Amino acid sequence: MFETRSRASRIVLQVLVTLMVLPFLFPLIVMVQGSLAGQGWENYRTVLSQPELPLFFRNSVIIALITIALVLAATMLAAFAFSKLWLRGREVFFWLLLAALTLPEVILLTPMFSISLQLGLYDTYLSVILPLAALQIPFTVLLARTFMNGIPDGLFEAARIDGATTWQSFLHVILPLTRPIAAAIVVLTLITTWNDYLLPLVFLQSPETQTITMLPQFFVGQFSxxxxxxxxxxxxxxxxxxxxxxxxxxxxxxxxxAGALK
Known part of the structure; x- marks a missing residue:
């Protein structure tokens, strides 16, 4: 951890950090102030009284939990293979996976829509879960692999010498040490999944499957x-x-x- 010994350096650092935070904090303050304008807390009571709110909340929770589970499982297995297993063409496959980071969600929207129709997934949870998970995995694998590179290979080799299989070594040696990066992946995936607006808007048309990001639309219409x-x-x-x-x-x-440093 970095330390600042002089008072002047601490003041400069505090001012710098404050200036960096303000551009992100100001919109949040404006949002909260705007939500209390007009009728005040009655605005919140009106939103909470919407009959669709529990259903939308449930749908968002289901989509977020399944997406997190898929991303976490695929990420940990892939990162373990890329970091600790000797596979032919390992680096080639890893860089091909990272190349997916260059593909934005909007460009992939049309082929994903066509595939969901062909597979009969349109207007189902999977039509949103699978694309969201696929879009998250390249970045999370990059983080998890860098984290696992910091775990000594001797621990893995010692487990193999003691008779543990590759799967047992992963479950009982590597996986328990990856809780910090797993927590980071859970939070990042939750934020992305919970806030996603485009995919639910396109792929979920019936009210029974729509997510909580559709809630503000109830207060914006042709005449209001x-x-x-x-x-x-x-x-x-x-x-x-x-x-x-x-x-x-x-x-x-x-x-x-830890995931940012090797």
């Missing part, structure tokens, strides 16, 4: 545009991921710091 309730809905939508981050904050920060 109640921005105070839109902002209140945005605040309510953001609360679950904020709570999840606060619960996993320490592991999340440790995972990102």
């Amino acid at each position: 545009n109640d921005q105070t309730k839109v902002l209140a809905a945005a605040v309510i939508t953001a609360l679950p991921e904020i709570i999840a981050y606060l619960c996993l904050q320490k592991l999340f920060e440790r995972g990102l710091a």
Whole structure:
């Protein structure tokens, strides 16, 4: 950890950090203030009284949990293989996976839509879960592999000498040491999945499958545009991921710091 010994350097560092935080903090303050404008807390009561809210919340939870499970399982297995197993063409496959990071979600929208129709997945949870997981995996594999590279190979080799199989070594030696990066992956995937607006808008058409990001649309129509309730809905939508981050904050920060360094 870096330390600043002089008072002047601490003041400069504090001012610098404050200036860096302000561009991200200011929109949040404006959002909360706007949600309390007009009718005040009545805006929140109106949003919470929407009959579709529990259904949308349930759908978002289901999609987020399944996506996190898929991303976490695929990421840990792939990162373990890329980091600890000797495979022919390992680096080639790894860089091909990283090449997927250059493909934005909008460009892939048309082929994903066509595939979902052909497979009969349109307007189902899987039509959103599978693309979201696939778009997250390249980056999370990069983080997890870098983290696993910091785990001594001697631990893995010692387990193999003691008679453990590759699968047992992964489960009982490598996996318990990856909790920080796993927490970081969970938080990052949750934020991306919970906030995603484009894929649910395109692939989920029936109210029974739509997510909580569709909630603000109830207050914007052809003859109405109640921005105070839109902002209140945005605040309510953001609360679950904020709570999840606060619960996993320490592991999340440790995972990102370790995953960024080799």
